[in-house]
Amino acid sequence: MTFPTGGCIFDDMKVCAPLPPLPPSWRELEPATRTPGFEALRRFLNEDSQHHTIYPPLPDVYHALEVTPLDRVRVLLLGQDPYHGAGMAHGLAFSVRHGVKIPASLRNIHKELSSDVGIAAPPH
Numbered sequence: 207m208t209f210p211t212g213g214c215i216f217d218d219m220k221v222c223a224p225l226p227p228l229p230p231s232w233r234e235l236e237p238a239t240r241t242p243g244f245e246a247l248r249r250f251l252n253e254d255s256q257h258h259t260i261y262p263p264l265p266d267v268y269h270a271l272e273v274t275p276l277d278r279v280r281v282l283l284l285g286q287d288p289y290h291g292a293g294m295a296h297g298l299a300f301s302v303r304h305g306v307k308i309p310a311s312l313r314n315i316h317k318e319l320s321s322d323v324g325i326a327a328p329p330h
Contacts, residue, residue, distance in 0.1 A: 223264055231271075262296050294309065308330075
């Protein structure tokens with residue numbers, strides 16, 4: 207994937223790096239990354255990343271797509287409570303890596319899943 211001038215995101219070391227390519231099973235959607243809306247998003251991220259740390263880190267931007275082939279997707283959930291601390295966001299919604307303190311919002315989700323449908327929270 208190529209990017210126009212300014213088509214990079216500044217990582218936590220403030221080094222300008224391009225977004226990683228889409229994982230193989232998602233590449234049929236690559237034309238969507240060349241639309242005006244996606245370009246506007248890329249420009250916004252470029253500007254914002256010069257002044258703020260953006261999560262997840264660049265290597266994890268498409269983590270959910272890497273572990274979920276496009277042909278297996280049945281439902282898309284969008285969350286609005288992003289994890290904003292270092293080490294929390296890793297590219298999967300409603301998830302933190304092992305060893306990371308579970309945020310209150312995720313604890314509440316686990317509590318509701320347990321009380322409503324009997325799904326136990328993960329042990330970590």
